[in-house]
Amino acid sequence: MKILIAADVYPPEVSSAANLMAELAEGLVKRGHAVTVVTSYPRHYLTDASKGKTFLSRETVHGVDVLRVKTLPLHKVNYIVRGISQLILPFLFFRAVKRSVQNGVDAVIIYSPPLPLAVLGVLVKRRYKARFLLNLQDIFPQNAIDLGILTIKPLIMFFEWIEKIVYKRADVITFHSPGGRKFLIEKKGVPSEKIVTLMNWVDVDSYQRFPNITPPFRERYHLANKFIFLFAGIFGPAQGLEFLMRVAREVQDISDIVFLLVGDGVEKEKMTRLVSEWKLKNVIIQPFIPQTEYPALVHESDVGVVCLSEKNKTSFVPGKLLGYLAAGKPAVSFLNKESDGFEVMRDAQCGYASVAGDLSAAVSLVRKMYSERTTLAKLGESGLAYARKNLALDSCLEKIEKLVASPNHAA
Numbered sequence: 438m439k440i441l442i443a444a445d446v447y448p449p450e451v452s453s454a455a456n457l458m459a460e461l462a463e464g465l466v467k468r469g470h471a472v473t474v475v476t477s478y479p480r481h482y483l484t485d486a487s488k489g490k491t492f493l494s495r496e497t498v499h500g501v502d503v504l505r506v507k508t509l510p511l512h513k514v515n516y517i518v519r520g521i522s523q524l525i526l527p528f529l530f531f532r533a534v535k536r537s538v539q540n541g542v543d544a545v546i547i548y549s550p551p552l553p554l555a556v557l558g559v560l561v562k563r564r565y566k567a568r569f570l571l572n573l574q575d576i577f578p579q580n581a582i583d584l585g586i587l588t589i590k591p592l593i594m595f596f597e598w599i600e601k602i603v604y605k606r607a608d609v610i611t612f613h614s615p616g617g618r619k620f621l622i623e624k625k626g627v628p629s630e631k632i633v634t635l636m637n638w639v640d641v642d643s644y645q646r647f648p649n650i651t652p653p654f655r656e657r658y659h660l661a662n663k664f665i666f667l668f669a670g671i672f673g674p675a676q677g678l679e680f681l682m683r684v685a686r687e688v689q690d691i692s693d694i695v696f697l698l699v700g701d702g703v704e705k706e707k708m709t710r711l712v713s714e715w716k717l718k719n720v721i722i723q724p725f726i727p728q729t730e731y732p733a734l735v736h737e738s739d740v741g742v743v744c745l746s747e748k749n750k751t752s753f754v755p756g757k758l759l760g761y762l763a764a765g766k767p768a769v770s771f772l773n774k775e776s777d778g779f780e781v782m783r784d785a786q787c788g789y790a791s792v793a794g795d796l797s798a799a800v801s802l803v804r805k806m807y808s809e810r811t812t813l814a815k816l817g818e819s820g821l822a823y824a825r826k827n828l829a830l831d832s833c834l835e836k837i838e839k840l841v842a843s844p845n846h847a848a
Contacts, residue, residue, distance in 0.1 A: 438842065439471045439541055441567070443530055443557050444548035445511055445523075447476035447503065449487050451700075451725045452671060453756035454574070458548055459501075459728075460640050464834045466500035473502040473538055475530045475557075481512040482671070482701060484725045495537065506533045511551070512702075516586060527557035534561065542567040544841035552577040552596065555603035562606065568841050571607040572635075575675075576620060576751045583750040584674050600625070609840050611635040614777035616752030633840065637756055638833035641824050644763035647732040654737045658721060663695040664807055666769070667738035669731065670757050672702030677746025677793060679704075680771060682711045685720050687800045691807060692719075697738065699723045735764040739813070740788070740806055743770035743778065747794035752777045759828055762787055765821035767813045769806055771799050787820030 442462050446455040462472045479492050494505050506529050509522035534542075534557075542565040547558040549571060558569040578596040581587035587596070604610065604625065610632045612618045618634045621627040655661050672678055678698070685696045696719060698708065705722070712720045726734060735741060741761030752775045761768045768788035772778045782790045789805065791798035806813065 438543040438838075440465055440473070440841065441534065441538065441542045441545045441561060442472060442474045442548070443476070443545065443554060444474070445477050445526065445551055445554060446482065447474055447479075447505075448498075448728060449484075449492070450479050450482045451484060451728055452482050453760075454548060455482070456728050457637060457756065459499075460638065460830055461546070461834070461837070462501045463499045464830055465838075468834060468838065470838075471502075471540075472500070473504065473534075473542075475504040475506065475534055477511060477526070478505045478507045480510070482725060484727050486727070502537075504533050504537055506530055520592075523551040523553045526551065527554050527560065530554070530557050531560045535564075541565055544568045544570065546570045546572060546837070546841065548572050548574070550575050550577055552603070553599060555607070556599065559603060559606045562608075569606065569608045570837070570841050571603060571610045573610055573612045573617070573621075574637075574756075575753055576617065576625075579624075580675065580749060580751055584746065584748045586674060604631075607631070609633060611837075611840070613637045614752050614754050614780075616775065616777045620751060633836075635833065635836060635840075636828060637754070637759055638830045639759040639763045639824060639828045640830050641763045641821070641828070644732040644735065644760065644765075647729070647736075650730050650733040654734050658697065658723060660695055660697070660721070662693070664691075664693045664740075664810060665738040666694065666696045666740045666742050666803065667699070667735065668696070668742040668744060668757075669699040669726075669734065672698070672700055672704040672708060674704065675746055675749060676702075676704070676744050677748070677771075678708055678744060679711065680746070680793060680796070680799070681742065681744050682708060682715065682717065682720065683796055684771075684799045684803060685717050686715055687796065688803050688807075689717070689719055691804070694719055694803070694807060696720045696742070697723070699726060699734065701725055731760070732764060735760060735766055738766065739810065741766045741768045743768060743772065743790075745772050745776060745778075745793055747773050747792070749773035749793075750775055754778045754781055758782075759824065762820040762824035762828065765817040767806065767816035768820065769802050785820045785823035786816065787823065788816050 545561040562569040770790040
């Protein structure tokens with residue numbers, strides 16, 4: 438099949454979304470499909486080594502035909518600019534597709550957020566008679582409303598209008614948790630036969646077989662003999678990282694514990710300021726690292742941290758949890774009460790979770806994991822077994838192939 442994948446981020450940008458789409462695209466190539474990815478030109482979530490580099494507008498990467506389109510800023514800008522950028526995005530991508538894709542498209546897979554990008558799926562479906570799969574990760578505009586980002590009623594109505602159109606025009610919609618599927622059926626009127634629960638995948642092998650990093654991260658960050666709680670990824674409103682800073686402040690009496698935050702985002706400046714104002718000696722903030730080095734970073738840490746703002750009201754499962762499972766690392770999660778992450782944590786038996794905002798409970802879990810540090814490996818082993826059984830890339834690829842190839846699918 439000739440498959441088009443659209444996402445606003447793709448390597449060399451560093452994020453769970455970029456990595457997820459790269460694994461999907463490269464996996465489909467290995468299964469014999471011709472895959473084109475259309476994405477934005479890299480400029481936001483880059484490692485220090487990649488900043489300032491010039492990237493080709495079109496190149497073949499691991500068998501994938503990658504089209505990079507220059508757009509208005511999409512991240513780390515104010516919400517007005519970001520909104521305008523997102524509305525223009527599908528039309529810029531569509532122009533690039535029409536210019537570059539000469540042999541037609543059999544299926545288009547759209548990664549959302551951002552929701553307006555799903556308009557590209559409508560356009561491609563109409564022009565090429567392609568089957569349109571919408572891979573939803575967040576439910577927008579609901580999540581922006583819950584976080585207090587989107588408050589203007591006419592704008593809310595406008596985005597809900599877009600939402601209604603793309604849900605109607607998509608041939609199939611996937612969401613990565615049962616709770617999210619239920620929400621879309623009950624609150625958004627999506628027909629149950631159209632929406633499928635498809636858990637996100639993870640390439641377990643990449644977390645078990647990876648090159649040695651020199652110098653090791655513990656040496657690089659001067660954290661020898663420390664007990665490391667790792668959070669790596671985007672520092673944004675949805676993560677609610679101020680809560681993690683409060684947790685760190687409450688456990689400063691345990692000198693061995695360090696909270697290592699690796700990444701970037703609109704909340705990074707605030708987190709850096711809090712570290713200074715609260716004199717947090719147990720919080721270290723570092724820039725993004727290459728995705729190829731991330732498995733090594735997880736392995737050198739002791740506990741993986743998942744943090745979501747209590748303002749979230751939808752049930753999504755944070756992608757970084759999957760990486761901890763694949764690496765065989767125990768996890769501690771602070772989740773909004775609606776998150777299906779609680780169910781994953783319970784089924785995987787990979788660590789402990791509490792409701793975001795409950796500072797006392799969160800602090801207790803951090804202290805508990807430190808006190809159980811000699812036996813945490815069992816939790817990691819349980820998580821790895823769960824990942825191998827439920828999150829294998831090949832299994833998810835097979836399901837996606839069936840969804841884009843046939844109108845007959847099961848939820």
